[in-house]
Amino acid sequence: MSATIPTAPALYPPTVPPAARALPLYLSLTRFVRNPLRSLPRTVYEQPIVAYGRKRPLVAWVTGPELIEQILIKRTDVFVKTRLDKRVLRPLIGTGLLTADGDHWRWQRKLASPLFRPNDAYGYVPAMTTAANEQIARWRSLGPSHTAAIDRDMTETTFAVITRTILAGIDANEAVEIQRTGHAYIEPIMWSVAAALMLTPERWWYPGKRKMMRAAREGRAVVQRLLDKRRASGIEGDDLVARMLQARNPDTGAPMSDEALIDNLATFLLAGHETTAKALTWTLYLLARAPEWQDLVRNEVLSVAGRRAVTADDIAKLPITQRVLKESMRLYPPVPAMTRVNAEATELGGIVLP
Numbered sequence: 001m002s003a004t005i006p007t008a009p010a011l012y013p014p015t016v017p018p019a020a021r022a023l024p025l026y027l028s029l030t031r032f033v034r035n036p037l038r039s040l041p042r043t044v045y046e047q048p049i050v051a052y053g054r055k056r057p058l059v060a061w062v063t064g065p066e067l068i069e070q071i072l073i074k075r076t077d078v079f080v081k082t083r084l085d086k087r088v089l090r091p092l093i094g095t096g097l098l099t100a101d102g103d104h105w106r107w108q109r110k111l112a113s114p115l116f117r118p119n120d121a122y123g124y125v126p127a128m129t130t131a132a133n134e135q136i137a138r139w140r141s142l143g144p145s146h147t148a149a150i151d152r153d154m155t156e157t158t159f160a161v162i163t164r165t166i167l168a169g170i171d172a173n174e175a176v177e178i179q180r181t182g183h184a185y186i187e188p189i190m191w192s193v194a195a196a197l198m199l200t201p202e203r204w205w206y207p208g209k210r211k212m213m214r215a216a217r218e219g220r221a222v223v224q225r226l227l228d229k230r231r232a233s234g235i236e237g238d239d240l241v242a243r244m245l246q247a248r249n250p251d252t253g254a255p256m257s258d259e260a261l262i263d264n265l266a267t268f269l270l271a272g273h274e275t276t277a278k279a280l281t282w283t284l285y286l287l288a289r290a291p292e293w294q295d296l297v298r299n300e301v302l303s304v305a306g307r308r309a310v311t312a313d314d315i316a317k318l319p320i321t322q323r324v325l326k327e328s329m330r331l332y333p334p335v336p337a338m339t340r341v342n343a344e345a346t347e348l349g350g351i352v353l354p
């Protein structure tokens with residue numbers, strides 16, 4: 001299949017344009033909670049770095065790829081994880097891989113990395129095509145006039161993938177509970193982000209807080225049961241649970257504590273399916289609005305795989321499909337922003353950050 005893309009209409013842009021200029025705090029916050037991308041002034045989309053603050057920059061929005069590379073890859077000693085992410089996510093995922101720093105991050109990362117090497121990840125493709133086919137069969141059984149909740153269906157599909165690959169051995173009841181508590185935690189999360197951004201004391205109330213905290217307690221309790229069951233049945237296999245149960249801290253030789261195990265299982269359950277579900281949901285939404293692109297994707301897949309399931313070897317031969325997914329994530333990013341704080345005064349893109 002040639003990588004040349006024929007002339008076809010562009011994917012539709014997000015329906016909500018960014019704000020034209022910086023908004024007053026109260027307006028910015030209400031917009032932020034409903035749709036964070038809508039609270040950003042247009043300059044953030046146009047310039048590689050935009051800094052705010054009365055006398056000195058307090059917050060800088062960085063969108064330039066070279067500057068992002070500085071922050072995330074080249075100068076990680078200066079730009080470290082913030083309290084914001086930890087505060088928002090800690091009740092559910094503690095200090096697992098996503099929220100950990102320093103040595104605690106390093107050894108957890110080393111442990112999980114082999115599961116994400118390209119060759120290992122390609123081994124998950126059959127589980128992905130099976131989950132996709134099961135979802136298609138469910139839709140077909142409902143008939144053509146049925147209205148489907150795509151977001152919910154994609155969450156179910158990606159959950160099926162994660163629980164058949166890196167987190168095997170979850171039964172149907174546990175799966176329902178984990179999905180329910182994960183969703184209950186995520187739903188009001190923008191309020192929690194807004195509270196953290198305003199630096200309110202952690203004990204203060206915000207809409208949905210009680211629901212989030214209950215979801216975190218219940219979710220972690222299910223993960224604990226999962227762990228107990230796995231221990232009782234013997235630690236077989238090479239999935240994430242087995243790897244973590246067998247792991248020893250390189251410095252102390254100690255196994256992972258139960259708390260650290262739960263932190264990481266909850267991290268992977270949450271990070272590993274809500275994100276991909278959102279990416280697929282928006283992609284299907286955009287494709288539904290752009291039938292020309294539906295045809296391009298469909299014809300590409302048919303020309304490469306025909307009626308058989310797509311395999312790992314096919315992926316490189318699907319440039320249009322890959323670009324559609326990337327464009328969808330550019331327009332509707334499942335994780336629209338990441339935060340870092342500079343641990344010391346520094347300069348970035350010509351701006352001095354105290």
Ligand code: HEM
Binds near residue numbers: 085267271335338
């Ligand atoms: C479209 C899909 C995905 C998106 C958009 C996404 C987005 C992100 C982002 C932005 C970060 C960096 C956060 C930060 O450092 O501040 C991250 C980290 C992470 N993601 Fe994902 N992710 C996706 C899929 C997945 C999947 C499928 C898994 C697991 C199977 C996963 C597990 C993780 C973990 C464990 C981290 C922390 C890594 C570390 O700090 O070393 N993500 N993800």
